[in-house]
Each structure stands twice: as structure tokens, then as C-alpha cells.
Amino acid sequence: MWSYSFEVPILMILGIILLFYFSRPRLPIRRNRVFLQIVIAETLTIIIDVLATKACNEFDDYSLLWLDVINMLYFVAFFLRSYVFYRFSVSVLRITLGKKCLFSLLIKLPLIVGIAMAIHSMIFGDSGTKTYIYYVDAGGYHSGSMYYLVYSIGFFYVLMSFLCSYMFRNNLGRRREKYGIFSYNVLLLAGLIIRLCMPKYLIMDTLLFMAILVVFLAFINPEYFLDLRAVTFNVVALREHLEENKGNICLAPMGVVVRNYQEMRDIYGSAQIEEGLALIGKYLKQTFEKGIVFYCRNGRFAVLTSPKTDFESKRKVITERFERPWKSMNVELYLTVGYAAFDTEIGKHSTETFLNTMMRALEKAGSADGGELTCFGEDELVKTEKEKSIRQCIEAAIEKDGFELYLQPIVNAVTGKVIGAEALARIKDQDGKILPPGLFIPVAESSGRINALGEIVFDRTCKFISENGLEKMGIEWINVNLSPSQFIRTDLAERYASIAEKHGINPGSVHLEITEGAMIDDAFLQKQIGAMTEKGFKFVLDDYGTGYSNLSRLKKCPFINVKLDMSIVWDFCKEPDAILPNMIAAFKHMGFCITAEGIEDDGMVKAMKDIGCDLLQGYHYSKPIPAGEFAEKYSA
Numbered sequence: 001m002w003s004y005s006f007e008v009p010i011l012m013i014l015g016i017i018l019l020f021y022f023s024r025p026r027l028p029i030r031r032n033r034v035f036l037q038i039v040i041a042e043t044l045t046i047i048i049d050v051l052a053t054k055a056c057n058e059f060d061d062y063s064l065l066w067l068d069v070i071n072m073l074y075f076v077a078f079f080l081r082s083y084v085f086y087r088f089s090v091s092v093l094r095i096t097l098g099k100k101c102l103f104s105l106l107i108k109l110p111l112i113v114g115i116a117m118a119i120h121s122m123i124f125g126d127s128g129t130k131t132y133i134y135y136v137d138a139g140g141y142h143s144g145s146m147y148y149l150v151y152s153i154g155f156f157y158v159l160m161s162f163l164c165s166y167m168f169r170n171n172l173g174r175r176r177e178k179y180g181i182f183s184y185n186v187l188l189l190a191g192l193i194i195r196l197c198m199p200k201y202l203i204m205d206t207l208l209f210m211a212i213l214v215v216f217l218a219f220i221n222p223e224y225f226l227d228l229r230a231v232t233f234n235v236v237a238l239r240e241h242l243e244e245n246k247g248n249i250c251l252a253p254m255g256v257v258v259r260n261y262q263e264m265r266d267i268y269g270s271a272q273i274e275e276g277l278a279l280i281g282k283y284l285k286q287t288f289e290k291g292i293v294f295y296c297r298n299g300r301f302a303v304l305t306s307p308k309t310d311f312e313s314k315r316k317v318i319t320e321r322f323e324r325p326w327k328s329m330n331v332e333l334y335l336t337v338g339y340a341a342f343d344t345e346i347g348k349h350s351t352e353t354f355l356n357t358m359m360r361a362l363e364k365a366g367s368a369d370g371g372e373l374t375c376f377g378e379d380e381l382v383k384t385e386k387e388k389s390i391r392q393c394i395e396a397a398i399e400k401d402g403f404e405l406y407l408q409p410i411v412n413a414v415t416g417k418v419i420g421a422e423a424l425a426r427i428k429d430q431d432g433k434i435l436p437p438g439l440f441i442p443v444a445e446s447s448g449r450i451n452a453l454g455e456i457v458f459d460r461t462c463k464f465i466s467e468n469g470l471e472k473m474g475i476e477w478i479n480v481n482l483s484p485s486q487f488i489r490t491d492l493a494e495r496y497a498s499i500a501e502k503h504g505i506n507p508g509s510v511h512l513e514i515t516e517g518a519m520i521d522d523a524f525l526q527k528q529i530g531a532m533t534e535k536g537f538k539f540v541l542d543d544y545g546t547g548y549s550n551l552s553r554l555k556k557c558p559f560i561n562v563k564l565d566m567s568i569v570w571d572f573c574k575e576p577d578a579i580l581p582n583m584i585a586a587f588k589h590m591g592f593c594i595t596a597e598g599i600e601d602d603g604m605v606k607a608m609k610d611i612g613c614d615l616l617q618g619y620h621y622s623k624p625i626p627a628g629e630f631a632e633k634y635s636a
Contacts, residue, residue: 007046011043014039017099021220022224027237032220034088044077049077052071056071072122076119078154082111082154082157083157086161089160089185093181095164095171110152114153121135141529142198161185165181180218190202191206191208227295229603231296235295235296238302241292252306255338256284259300261299272333275328279331280335281327283321291309292304298366312373318337339373340361344559353381354381360448388588390429394453402458404626405623406459406630407478407626408422409617411621417474418621420477420478423458423460423461451485458510461480464478464631478509478510479510479511480510484514492528497536507535507580514539514541539560544568545564560575561593563588564584564596569598569599595613598618599617599618604620
């Protein structure tokens with residue numbers, strides 16, 4: 001006798017999962033569709049299993065035809081369920097088999113054979129040969145000599161899931177997903193083994209139900225893809241949608257951005273601005289009825305809608321709405337809006353490239369003046385692709401010690417002799433060409449690799465000083481740039497002091513250049529410079545004139561030198577005025593030494609000397625050159 005006491009509670013819990021699933025917005029992607037197929041297949045299998053078990057237990061009360069039909073339906077449902085679980089693995093691994101028709105057919109072949117054998121067993125199972133999956137006679141239901149096909153097909157699809165999971169494991173970005181796909185396949189495998197060993201107990205459906213729970217919690221839970229109180233989808237959902245539909249997406253993107261979002265958040269507070277964003281999200285869903293609205297953080301919305309949409313008319317409608325306040329019981333917000341549109345094909349580039357370009361476009365739209373529709377096309381995507389290539393070059397240089405140290409001389413304005421130098425990093429692209437620092441430095445900053453780069457340059461500089469000696473080259477110090485992200489490290493003083501000690505050099509021979517961007521927090525600035533000064537380091541303020549500093553703040557910091565940014569040097573040389581000379585006079589009165597950057601000709605040399613600059617740096621004297629060439633050129 002078979003027991004099916006586990007089945008009814010499982011059906012009830014499956015119903016609760018479906019109710020919750022349908023109560024939330026759902027992303028129209030393949031994994032969601034296959035999940036529904038899993039639940040439907042499992043529900044049908046359980047129902048048919050219960051009916052078949054009841055009929056087999058009480059076979060005297062049912063006709064042979066009913067026993068044949070209900071058992072045939074059970075085996076068909078069993079095979080379909082195994083195949084659908086495999087298809088879910090394929091969907092979460094983003095494997096596309098559409099163009100591989102032969103392989104796809106081979107994968108379906110066990111399913112087709114199993115269904116055909118189940119139907120064949122129903123039709124011909126009473127012929128007496130008993131070479132079928134099952135047969136029914138006056139004694140009730142019996143397993144046939146080919147019953148092993150049931151387990152063989154189940155094991156085949158589970159093992160195929162394991163194989164695909166291993167081969168395409170890099171397609172799973174989150175640890176939750178990697179553990180999830182392994183766990184539910186282990187449960188499927190355990191269910192088959194238990195069913196094979198203890199066929200009289202229907203425990204397999206309990207294990208398969210646990211597998212469905214793992215699938216739901218690891219991959220399907222709608223909360224993973226929702227934002228703004230479940231009003232819109234989030235950026236994770238946008239990535240999933242773009243990734244799945246890469247190459248054949250039929251929706252066009254448009255960006256709607258709250259301008260000056262951070263300022264608005266400071267004015268209204270985080271709670272009110274979040275409620276206002278939820279109102280905006282609901283409005284956009286109503287405005288783009290056939291589109292999909294995603295919230296990409298920081299006041300940025302991306303809408304995927306029909307390419308036939310009149311974006312200009314939508315822009316006008318949305319702009320008119322933003323002219324009125326966004327009101328609810330707790331909120332009354334006055335906001336302005338920016339727009340971004342994309343006139344290129346989504347599928348032509350990778351998902352990462354398109355998504356990064358879209359985020360940059362939304363950021364620009366949020367800071368642009370006015371509410372005009374800003375279009376972004378192929379040029380921006382190509383730029384993103386180049387940045388990706390540069391990131392790869394940076395990673396390769398860090399891993400393989402591929403950075404080259406270059407030095408640019410700094411000249412005494414009075415004597416014209418080289419007195420110091422600035423250390424600069426150079427890396428090569430895949431073709432072996434030097435990448436301009438204006439290209440790779442911003443990428444290193446945005447990717448978080450500027451810390452590693454800065455420390456490498458400092459280490460190389462200390463090693464260079466140790467091996468060549470400053471006195472032999474007739475210089476007194478070498479400047480090394482310190483990025484704002486490096487400057488905020490609390491262990492900076494200890495790390496740099498240990499590197500200087502390792503190479504046996506005096507920390508005072510390395511002057512650390514920080515930009516005005518690192519001078520936002522006065523208290524931390526003074527604390528950090530104080531800690532570094534105690535270790536023997538000296539500081540130079542770089543790129544003065546491009547950031548936040550003023551004379552009052554500079555007075556509090558023990559800088560030994562202020563470097564004028566080349567932009568204000570060039571502006572003065574083109575149109576002299578009294579501002580820069582007075583500024584330099586004030587610096588000199590405060591005891592600062594002054595360096596002018598960007599010197600390119602004799603006229604600029606004379607102009608900067610006349611207004612009191614102490615040091616000069618620029619292509620007029622030398623471009624940055626390899627450290628070895630510098631040592632050879634300037635050694636006595």
C-alpha cells in the first residue's frame with residue numbers, strides 16, 4: 001500500500017507561495033516563467049500521484065481503463081517535472097539553446113521517449129509481454145520491465161543540471177544563487193534516490209517541495225527585484241532584464257531623473273524624498289502603461305518602453321507634471337526633472353557596457369540645466385567599452401607589476417636648474433602603447449584601484465631614490481601624488497612609513513602632493529597631515545585653483561609648497577590681471593613656496609618669475625621621462 005499523507009500539506013503551501021508571488025510585481029524574464037511551470041508541474045504531479053495512488057490502493061473499485069489513464073498521466077507529469085527543473089537551471093545560468101537546435105533536441109529526447117513509452121504502456125500494456133513502464137491487469141497496477149526509464153530520465157536531467165551549473169558557474173554573480181542552484185539539485189537527486197529505494201513512501205514530493213522553496217528563496221522572491229516600497233523594479237532587475245534579452249530586446253530605454261538629487265535630499269530629508277520618489281514611480285508606471293519602470297537609485301528612473309513611443313511628447317507631459325508639487329499625506333515636494341534617451345541598439349553591446357553607459361547618461365541628465373531630452377548614442381557606448389579595456393590594463397599592470405615609473409623635472413625659477421621631480425605612473429595598453437594618464441587615472445579612481453596604483457608609485461619612487469641617490473642626480477626631493485581616496489585611509493602613515501623604512505630612505509625626501517578635493521573635512525585633514533608629518537613626510541598642495549580651499553584653511557595646514565594648476569597659469573599668461581599676483585603675494589607672506597605647472601615657453605617662464613613663483617614645471621623643460629632615463633640624464 002502507498003501512503004500519500006504528505007501531499008495535501010504540500011499542495012496548501014504551494015498555493016500560499018503562488019498567492020504571494022502573484023501579489024507582487026513580477027519581472028517578465030524567463031526564470032519567472034519557468035518557475036511557474038515548475039509549480040504547475042509539481043502541483044499536477046502531486047494531484048495525479050494522489051489519484052493514481054488511491055486508484056492503485058483500491059483497484060477493485062475502479063475500471064482498468066481508469067487505472068491505465070491515471071498512471072500514464074502520472075508518468076508523463078513525472079517526466080515533464082524533471083525536464084522543467086532542468087530548464088530552470090538553464091534559465092538562471094542564462095544559457096541560450098535556441099540556435100543549437102540539434103543539441104536542444106537531444107536534451108528533449110529522453111523526455112520524448114519517456115512520454116512515448118508511458119502512452120505506449122497505456123495502449124499496449126495488456127498484451128502480455130510486460131516490456132513496458134507499467135501494466136494493469138485484474139491484479140491491479142504492476143511495474144514493467146522498463147520501469148527503470150522513470151529513474152533514468154530523472155537522473156539524466158538532474159545530472160545535466162549539475163553539469164551546466166559547473167560549466168557556466170561564472171554566470172551566477174551572487175553567492176546566494178550559487179548555493180541555491182547546488183542545493184535544489186541535491187534535493188532533486190536525493191528525492192530520486194529515496195523514491196528508488198523506498199517506492200512505497202511518497203517522500204520524493206516532500207523533497208521536491210523543499211527544492212521549490214530553495215528556488216523561490218534563492219532566485220524568484222519578488223522582493224529581490226523591487227524598490228521604492230515595491231512600486232518599481234530595481235537596478236538588479238534591470239540588469240537581469242537586459243542580460244536575458246541581449247540581442248533581441250524589443251524595448252527602447254528612456255531616463256527620467258530628479259535633478260540635483262543630493263541637494264533635494266538634504267533639503268527635504270531622506271524619508272520625505274523616498275516617499276516622493278515612490279509617487280514619481282507610480283506616475284511613471286501610469287504614463288508608460290506598456291513599459292517597465294526601474295529605479296536606479298539617486299533619483300534616477302529608467303523606463304523600457306516601445307520604440308514607437310513619442311519620447312518628446314512624453315517628456316512634455318512629465319515636465320508639466322513636475323511643475324506641480326508631489327503631494328501625499330506626509331509630503332509636498334517641489335522637484336525638477338532631466339531626461340535621457342538612447343538612440344542605439346541595446347543588443348549590440350554587452351549588458352555591462354550598456355548599463356554603465358545608461359547610469360552615466362542618467363547622472364548627466366540629472367545635473368544638466370533645463371528639462372530637455374538629452375540623447376546618448378554609439379559614441380558613449382564606445383567610450384564605456386574603452387574604459388572597460390583600460391580597467392583590464394590596470395588590473396593586468398597591478399597583477400603583473402606592469403607599471404612604469406616616469407619622472408618630470410621641477411626647476412628653480414631663479415637659477416633654471418633642476419631641483420626636484422614629480423613621480424608619475426605609466427601603463428601600457430594591449431598593443432604595448434603608453435596610455436595617457438588622463439585616460440587611466442579617472443578609470444582607476446572610479447574602479448577603486450587608485451589606492452593600489454598610488455602605493456605602487458610610492459614604493460617605486462622610494463626604491464628609485466634608494467638605488468640612485470638624490471644627491472647624485474642633483475635634486476633634493478621627489479613629489480608623489482596622493483589621491484583623495486588614499487588620503488582618507490586611517491593606516492596611511494604606518495603603511496607609507498614602513499615602505500620608506502623598507503627601502504632605507506628618509507621620508508622627508510618624498511613630498512606628498514594632495515589635491516584640493518582631499519581638503520573637505522578640516523579636522524580630518526589636519527589629523528591626517530599631522531600623523532604623516534610625525535613620520536617625517538612633507539606635503540604639497542596640488543592643482544590649486546580647482547577645488548575648495550581658501551587662504552584661511554591653508555593657513556592651518558603645514559604645506560611646504562602650493563602648486564598652481566596649469567589652467568590658471570595659462571589664463572594669466574593669456575590675459576594678465578592682478579588676481580594671481582596678489583594671490584601669490586599672500587601665499588609668500590604665509591611662508592609658502594610656489595610652483596607653477598604647465599610651463600611651455602620662455603614667455604610663460606618670464607611671466608611666472610615676474611609674479612614671484614619659486615619653482616616651474618612643464619613641457620618647456622621636459623616631458624615626463626622613464627625613471628632610468630631621468631637618472632642617467634641628471635646624474636653628475
